[in-house]
Amino acid sequence: MSDVGLALANPVDIAYLITGICFIVGLRYLSSPKTARLGNRISALGMLIAVVAVLTQGIVNWIVVGAALVVGAAVGIVSAQRVKMTAMPQMVAIFNGAGGGAAALVAAGELLKLYQSGTPATPDVSFTSVLSAVIGALSFAGSIIAFLKLQEVMTGRPITYPGQQIVNALLLLAILVSWGFVVANNPNELTFFWVALACSFVLGILFVLPIGGADMPVVISLLNSFTGLAAAATGFVLGNSVLIIAGALVGASGTLLTVLMGRAMNRSITNVLFGAFGAVKTTAAGGAGAKEHNVRSASADDVAAMLAYANEVIIVPGYGMAVAQAQHSIRELEDQLEKRGVEVKYAIHPVAGRMPGHMNVLLAEANVPYTSLYDMDDINPEFERADVALVVGANDVTNPAARSDTSSPIYGMPILDVDKAANVVVLKRSMNSGFAGIDNPLFDDPKTVMLFGDAKKSIDGVVAGVKALS
Amino acid sequence: MTEHLLTELTIFILAVFLGLEVISKVPTTLHTPLMSATNAIHGIVLVGAILVAGAHDTPYGPVLGFLLVVLASLNVFGGYTVTERMLQMFRPRAAAAKPEEKA
Numbered sequence: 001m002s003d004v005g006l007a008l009a010n011p012v013d014i015a016y017l018i019t020g021i022c023f024i025v026g027l028r029y030l031s032s033p034k035t036a037r038l039g040n041r042i043s044a045l046g047m048l049i050a051v052v053a054v055l056t057q058g059i060v061n062w063i064v065v066g067a068a069l070v071v072g073a074a075v076g077i078v079s080a081q082r083v084k085m086t087a088m089p090q091m092v093a094i095f096n097g098a099g100g101g102a103a104a105l106v107a108a109g110e111l112l113k114l115y116q117s118g119t120p121a122t123p124d125v126s127f128t129s130v131l132s133a134v135i136g137a138l139s140f141a142g143s144i145i146a147f148l149k150l151q152e153v154m155t156g157r158p159i160t161y162p163g164q165q166i167v168n169a170l171l172l173l174a175i176l177v178s179w180g181f182v183v184a185n186n187p188n189e190l191t192f193f194w195v196a197l198a199c200s201f202v203l204g205i206l207f208v209l210p211i212g213g214a215d216m217p218v219v220i221s222l223l224n225s226f227t228g229l230a231a232a233a234t235g236f237v238l239g240n241s242v243l244i245i246a247g248a249l250v251g252a253s254g255t256l257l258t259v260l261m262g263r264a265m266n267r268s269i270t271n272v273l274f275g276a277f278g279a280v281k282t283t284a285a286g287g288a289g290a291k292e293h294n295v296r297s298a299s300a301d302d303v304a305a306m307l308a309y310a311n312e313v314i315i316v317p318g319y320g321m322a323v324a325q326a327q328h329s330i331r332e333l334e335d336q337l338e339k340r341g342v343e344v345k346y347a348i349h350p351v352a353g354r355m356p357g358h359m360n361v362l363l364a365e366a367n368v369p370y371t372s373l374y375d376m377d378d379i380n381p382e383f384e385r386a387d388v389a390l391v392v393g394a395n396d397v398t399n400p401a402a403r404s405d406t407s408s409p410i411y412g413m414p415i416l417d418v419d420k421a422a423n424v425v426v427l428k429r430s431m432n433s434g435f436a437g438i439d440n441p442l443f444d445d446p447k448t449v450m451l452f453g454d455a456k457k458s459i460d461g462v463v464a465g466v467k468a469l470s
Numbered sequence: 471m472t473e474h475l476l477t478e479l480t481i482f483i484l485a486v487f488l489g490l491e492v493i494s495k496v497p498t499t500l501h502t503p504l505m506s507a508t509n510a511i512h513g514i515v516l517v518g519a520i521l522v523a524g525a526h527d528t529p530y531g532p533v534l535g536f537l538l539v540v541l542a543s544l545n546v547f548g549g550y551t552v553t554e555r556m557l558q559m560f561r562p563r564a565a566a567a568k569p570e571e572k573a
Contacts, residue, residue, distance in 0.1 A: 023511050024488060030504055031495040033560040040507055040557055044550045047514065051546075054517045059524030064532040065539055068523065072543025080551035085559075088502065088552070095509050095548045102542035103515045109522035109534055124475045224505055224512075231515045236478055238518050244478055245485045246514040252489030253508045257501065350498060357501030364559040370499050371562055 015053035016242035022046025023246055027253070033370050050242055085365040086322045089220060089355040090150040096220075096227050097143025103230035104136030104197060110237050115190055123183055125237055130179045130193060132233035134200040139226035141204025146219055149208075150354055156213030164210060165274070171203040207273065214319075214396065216354040218261045218272045225254020257356050264350035264376075266402075266412040295431070298449040300458060303390075303425050304465025306449075307333075310387035312343045314379065316416055317359045318352050320393015320429065324455035327366035330392065333459055334368065336466045346372055347379040347389075347416050349397035380417045389421035391442075393428070393455045399440045409438055424448040427458050503556045510549025516542035 022042050029039025059065055076095070083091045107129040114121045121129070148154045178196040182189045211219050232247025234240075262269045307313055315334070321327060334344045346368065352359045360373055374382070383389060391398055398418040401408040418424055419442055426448060442448055451458050471479075496504045519542040523535025 019514075020485075023514075024492065027489075027492045027504075027507065027511075028495075030500055030507060031492075031497070033497075033500060033557075033562070036500055036503060036560065037554070037557040040503075040510075040550065040553045043507060043511060047510070047516075047546055047550070050514060050517050051520070054520045055524075057521060057524070059520065060526035061524050061532060061535060064535045065520055065524050068536045068539030069543050072540040072545075073547040075540075076544040076546070076548030077551050080548040080555065083552070085556075088506075088556070091548070091552055092502075092506055092509055095513075095545050095552070098541040098548075099509070099512045099515055099545035102519050102538055102545065103512075105534060105538045105541070106515060106518040106522050109538065110518075113522070113525065122472070124472060221505065224509060228508065228512045231512045231518075232482060234515055234518050236475070236482075238521060239474065239478070240518065240521075241478070241481055243514055243518055244482050246511050248482050248485030249489040249492075250508040250512040252486045253493040253504065256490055256493050257505065348498070355502055356505060357498060357503070360499045361502040361556055361559070364556070364561070367559075367561070369562055370560050373499060375498055 012053045012057060013241070015049050016240070019046040019050040019053075019242050020245040022049070023249060027249060084325075085362055086325055087151075088361060089216065089353075089358065090147050092355065093143045093147040093150060093220060093223070096223055097140045097147065100136045100139030100143060100223070100227040100230050102136070103227065103234045104133045104140060104200075106234050107132035107136065107237050108193070108197065111193060112190070120185055123185075126183045126185070126189070127179075128233050128236035130182050130196055132230050132237055133193065133197045134175055134179070135226050135233060136230035137197050137200035138204040138207070139223050139230055141201045142208045142219070142223050142226070145205055145208040146216065146223060149213060150216060158212040159209045164206070168203060168206055171199045171206070174199045175203070211273065213354065214351075215265075215272050217351050217356050217358070218258055218265070218269065220355045221254050221257035221261055222269070222273075223254075225251050225258060228252075228254055261351055261356055264414060265410075266414060295443050296446075296449045298425070298451055300451065300461030301465040301468075302449070303451050304462045304469065306388055306423060306425065307337055307342065307390070307462065308340055308466050308469045310337075310342050312345070312382075312386045313337060313388045313390060314345050314347050314383060314386045314418075314421065316347045316349075316389060316391045316394050316398060316418055317363065318349075318392065318394025318397060319354060319358075320395075320427070320455050322353055322358065322362055322393075324393065324457075326392060326456040326459050327362045327368075329456050329459040329463060331363070331366040331368050333463050333466070334372075336463055340466070344372065345374055345379065345382065345386075347376070347383075347418075348373050349376055349394070349416050352394055352397055376414060376416055383417045383420040386421040388423045388425060389418040391418060391424065391426045392459070395428075395440055396438060398442055399438065400445075401439070401441055405441075418442065419445055419448075422447065425451060427451050427453075427455050429454065499560070503553055503560075506549060506553040506556060510546060510553055513542060513546030513549050516546050518542075 026043030029035040178192040181192040228250025235243025
């Protein structure tokens with residue numbers, strides 16, 4: 001054991017290595033719905049191994065740790081089991097915020113410990129502990145605002161005020177300056193650490209406030225990525241490889257999803273975050289108000305007849321389906337139509353809903369097989385052959401202005417080519433413009449009929465109509 | 471930069487590339503469960519939380535430690551439970567047609 005190279009590895013580190021492998025294999029198994037569940041369990045097993053390993057590391061405060069574990073587990077499991085599938089984005093936001101907050105506080109705790117023991121932190125540790133605190137606090141505060149918006153406790157519309165960018169820039173500057181003082185071992189380094197933490201918290205709130213509800217898929221992915229990076233930074237502070245590996249995996253995943261979501265809206269991430277949309281919005285909304293719509297509205301029975309005698313129907317779900325919890329009714333409609341020999345497919349836009357893949361989860365909850373769900377690129381050529389496109393609470397992702405109208409704020413965004421179907425039925429609560437406040441010429445199209453009302457009630461009406469026809 | 475930090479950076483960067491590689495294979499159908507699964511994975515910060523909270527010289531006493539571990543374990547247990555709930559709903563056509571078993 002005299003030679004360092006021959007020293008036996010610490011069993012705890014071996015356990016961490018196994019955990020890292022479990023996480024990677026678990027994520028790998030998520031590449032197919034068939035193996036995904038196994039993947040999640042492998043990942044959970046890895047987590048269990050790491051937690052058991054760390055509990056052997058000379059824990060003194062057993063009561064604190066034990067009680068906290070029980071409370072956290074109980075609240076986490078119960079709320080995760082009770083939450084409705086439509087509220088999933090909020091739930092993910094909360095758990096994400098919890099992780100970010102924990103990462104920030106672990107860094108704080110470690111720095112305080114070093115400070116109290118009288119050994120000054122090395123520049124490496126000071127640098128990464130501020131990094132962890134800053135990203136973690138940003139993620140924590142941002143997630144809370146995202147939660148409040150998604151839960152509709154506060155308005156989902158962008159909140160803007162004059163000087164927004166200047167305030168954000170000043171906060172960022174304050175964070176960077178305090179960071180510098182901490183790394184330089186300033187005698188007041190702890191004070192500066194708290195300043196950095198507090199400024200990041202405020203910045204997290206301010207940076208999510210101006211982002212509109214329709215952009216939430218981007219924000220949620222980004223916050224997920226932040227918490228991952230905060231966990232990785234905490235790993236650097238503690239010199240713990242499993243935190244670094246897990247944090248890097250999550251950071252990479254969140255970043256990739258953020259980029260995918262941005263691409264699906266044809267917008268750069270900076271554009272989403274720094275609210276160019278909000279500025280355009282006012283003019284677009286004003287225009288919509290001035291414009292007279294000339295729409296045809298239909299009854300549920302009209303729509304039922306149209307669907308019942310079609311060969312192929314493509315259903316386009318959007319956030320309106322989630323709000324009305326209409327997914328089970330839609331599934332029933334699909335069953336009724338298929339009984340009559342109508343082919344039913346679902347067209348899923350990447351940013352439909354409030355988080356990546358939101359529609360897929362809701363339809364899966366209603367027992368729609370995932371093999372009936374089609375991505376935008378696969379389904380778009382199919383609309384030409386469809387007799388009816390049934391749009392349930394989706395708006396901007398079907399707006400043909402994105403293809404043709406260069407003055408539209410969503411010009412260039414890839415859309416579902418709903419207007420290419422022989423007939424279009426749009427289910428909508430009212431004639432109010434969509435979330436982003438952009439006018440949709442699809443509604444004026446002569447082959448479009450509108451069915452106004454709550455999406456669930458409308459679909460139930462259509463189902464009754466189809467049943468009556470047989 | 472210390473040798474130790476360099477080793478850690480190496481691990482971090484390799485893990486980022488591995489993450490991008492693995493995640494890019496996840497189909498859009500599973501993007502929500504993916505978010506939720508990675509959400510659970512960053513709960514690994516629980517390990518750090520236990521280390522800090524469990525040490526007897528916990529700064530600011532047991533309050534900070536308790537809060538830490540509660541937050542992190544909320545993330546872990548909630549994250550895995552939600553992911554499991556989501557994933558058990560995904561069925562192919564044959565299985566979806568069968569009478570639904572209550573979850």
